Amino acid sequence: MTRRKADLLARASALSPLSAADLTILCDFLYSRTGMQFGESKRYYVDRRVADRMVENDLVRFADYFALLRATPSEAEQLINSFTINETYFYREEHQLACLSNSILPEIIRSKRPGDKVRIWSVPCSSGEEPYSIAIWLLENWGLVDAYNVEIVGSDIDTAIVAEALEANYSRRAVMRLPPELVERYFAPVQGGRIRLIDDLRESVTFTPCNITDTASVSRQGQFDVIFCRNLLIYFDASARVRCMQNLFNSLVPGGYMCLGHSESMARISERFITRRFPEAIVYQRPERV
Template sequence: MSGRSDQPAPVAPDDQVIARAAVLIRHWTGMTFGENKRYYIERRLVERMAKTGIAAPAAYLDFATYMPGERQELINAFTVNETYFYREIHHLSALSGHMLPSIVRHRVPGDLIRIWSMPCATGEEAYSIAIWLLENWALVDAFNIEIVGSDIDTAALAKARDGHFSQRSLARLPEQIRESYFEIEKGHQRQIIQDLRESVRFTPANLIDPSSVEGLGSFDVILCRNLLIYFDDDARKRAADLLYDRLKLGGYLCLGHSESMKNISDRFEATRLDDAIVYRRP
């Protein structure tokens, strides 16, 4: 179903529809949008209504509820994909300087090390991990490193696999890094080299839906940054349990700079590594 010029224009959602949409999004994703986000919700509903050609807001929500494809499109419209390369670089420094050396102390060369970037948005974080380790960890070639990027936004994942990035995304990368790991600029974008595109696996996942991650296995390090701030308390606790279950014993979890497990879960052990506070599964 798609919008056509001869179809009626979408009707602006009323308060009841806005509230219902917020409840559905929270139920599907864990993300909470309060009254101060009314315009944010309304704009995204109207955009999807125009795309589907459904003019009545309540009818559109019924359609999105019972049609998985449109539900995913609506979820994609609500996600916040604010990201860039080498964001919160202190975690990358702690990864190569402390976390991985601690992990491989009990491994032998050739062993598998698994790192999960969730949410990965359009891929900058997952690719940043790969680049950082190639540049900063001397043992990068001694171990079999698997990097998995996941997100609830399937459109963002498609962009991540494609690997084209704007100058804004690349702004914090040293020139030498841009020249070594990205193709020549075309149309104000640069594509990450094929070897790196093939080195990171991208897959959909939902932190409040355990069934969505059952096939991913467990990880030595998880970066889950700047997501829990969008969740309510119940969703944060559910996400924390899922993250704990996905970590190997002794594995590390990195949260965003404004996030903490302090009032969410007591299952993790907080550890300070230089400028980074990380959480470990005991």
């Protein structure tokens, strides 16, 4: 630990916890920007991150920090980045990847010709493991991958984590679910015992910042044939989930598919999707005609 970091941690721990009123103000701010809900039950999580940002800005009063937060978009971005959860790994929920190659893509290409574009969106993408997993899986398991112009996009509200995804530099833990031969084929060792995705794979995925609760931010991404939006809705309340699904519904081409996390369901969120039960997974489809 560097001396400066140790000093910052000591100063942050010395700050008083937020008052109940300040906690409410801060959580309302985060909710309006991200759709994520925080409150008294997550006070320690909130206090720690706000204290870190206050120390970083040489402030000791929350009122002064909140004024800075409201007036400075870059500080709001930094705070939001500190609240995002980016735990993932390669080949997470592998059954959905199998569903993509075995069931979803064969249906999609029925209305396409060789050379046509197939767009796949991974949001949130964290540090890139999920969209890169899609690229590796298709290379290994979809025989028609070279017959179509497959475009994979990864997006996240956390701009710092998007930068990490572009670097594609990982610990060995991130590839614990990958067969060893795939690690050897698609990664190269780098300093510190870490590994980096090979250039061809890094260049196969495009990364963009995106807030999926914000309609304008989502619409800038265009439309997709398949969207992977996994393990995000659990952080939203009912209203934010509905808003999110309205945005993602509009981001699917007619007939496009939505994959949610294993603990998530479209029930009580949106009736606009068709539930599809494939052998590998349950997914949700935008109807061909609305």
